[in-house]
Amino acid sequence: MPRFINVAAAQLGPIQRADSRRDVVERLLAHLHQAHAMGCQLVVFPELALTTFFPRWYLEDPAELDAFYEREMPGAETRVLFETAARLGVGFYLGYAELALEQGAARRYNTSILVGQDGAIIGKYRKVHLPGHAEHEPWRDFQHLEKRYFEPGPGFDVWRAYGGVIGMALCNDRRWSETYRVMGLQGAEMILLGYNTPVHNPPAPEHDDLSMFHNHLVMQAGAYQNGTWVVGVAKGGKEEGCEMIGGTCIIAPSGEIVAACSTKGDELAIARCDLDLCHSYKTTTFNFDRHRRPDAYGLITSRRGAIEPEHLAA
Template sequence: MSRILKVAALQLGPVHATDTKPEVIDRHIRLLRSAASQGVRLAVLPELAFTTFFARHLFPDDVSLSSYLEHDLEVAKSEFFSRLFREAGDLGIDLCVGYAERTPDGRTFNSSVYFSATTNEIIAKYRKVHIPGTREPLKDGSGAHHLEKRYFEPGDLGFEAFRAPNVGEHPGSDGRKDAIMGMLICNDRRWPEAWRCYGLQGVELILCGYNTPGYNPAFWGTTDSPDPEKAETRIMAQHKLVVQANSYMNSCFTVAAGKAGLEDGVHRLIGGSCIVSPDGDVLAEAVTEGDEVIVAEIDLDDCIPGKSKIFNFGEHRQVDKYSRIVDQVGVREPPALVASTAGT
């Protein structure tokens, strides 16, 4: 019997530095209730879902930064998470949510957790691996700061898939009702190595939250200043490209949830929240730049054809040819051609 599941990307409109966390959680809960009214069993909130994308700001001291971080040893017991998870549990919705994590020993990570309504607890955590941006602020005023490297360490938990119990309405051919899932955050979705690590664990559903700027030439490494509207169109296309291509190449569904609109009155985020199939098709996508629930009904068994045929890794992968991927970090170009002296 098919493994049917209704999933949702819970897109957020702008979250400003002046917005309080209780106000933002009120928005989360409105989205959750709307999703529940549509029969959703699993929802995804964006990266840094409680705050503005604070890494664009340079803070004068740690006290100013700390208000954006979740400090509790057990996140589920924090004031904000406990309220959100209590609502999700009451509604019977599993929830993936991104936040800024500070560990008891003072380390900081850009993280997400997965809350299971069945077990009423967090069953998985992920820490963003591919940290973009810079550690030091821009000196020449050429664009917005992007100081993720200043505020976050690369994640140390790897790409570990996990099983989420009872998220499908019916068991699959092997009797399972659970789903094999993995989490990514923002820039991670641009790195095929991350997806393949999950694909090699049989992942069926990738959950990805993000905050992606629509215009920041200094961050992209370009010297030109393209028209902001054209730039945003290009960034949106690249966002969908990597989600669709990697969903196809790993035969999995993806739920991608972002923030959208003009955050802090200055910085534009692209939105584009979407749900993608194992064939790379966009099943549903956002039509606004505000708070929005994007819903699709999926069948997890749709992952089987790709996993058993064209992307049957056990049959087709040639791992002895791939050593460069893990043995080498930076680019090493082939030797320069030597000019021929023949005929001279």
């Protein structure tokens, strides 16, 4: 029996530094309401969806930096998202900057959460592949200080949710084949992936004209090679003078883009995703048990054992 989930990829246009959390949350709520009106069960927001992309500045004042982070989730300004999700019966994925207190120490992560249709948090992911640099580089038109403002998360997990096996990733994770494979080995049937990507790459400007091609290339390859849906959601447009690529799309396990945004502003791309479509790829061309040769790779291939989808367990 097909296992359908109606997914809305909720692209955001630019968020300026002066925009308040309240203003941004109102835009997210508008996406939730529109997605509900179109029969969606899950809305996927971008990376750092509550603020401008603050790693583009070198900030020396700790208080100024800390203002971009969430100390709790939900918090006073974000609780309405969870309440609305529960009322509408529409869950969501949300990327944000997290300031966590762990064993008495402040830890900063680039984080995403998966929230169920009841408004409860199902799982949390902390970004593994941090791009950019850790020290101020004045020659750049804008900075990319993720290595300064975040620490890497522990790894990739998957969760049983929405009738399937769901994984999460963030932005630069999408460029690394290990991201998809580690979750593929755990039975992932849908990977949710928010990003903020500038058009201009200061260390390699020769890549600029290929930024959208590379964006779609890696997500389509990851989907196909692991027999999983991939929902890639951008923050696009000119944000504080920096042009972001957009390119939000929903990719089937075949590697085909089945829905996409056509602007760089606030927009929904919607697809009816059959999780059972993963089965024909996971049991034929990319049947890992039959065809993979981990003995020949010399690598640790998985952080933990696979979660077998319930429809295959029998």
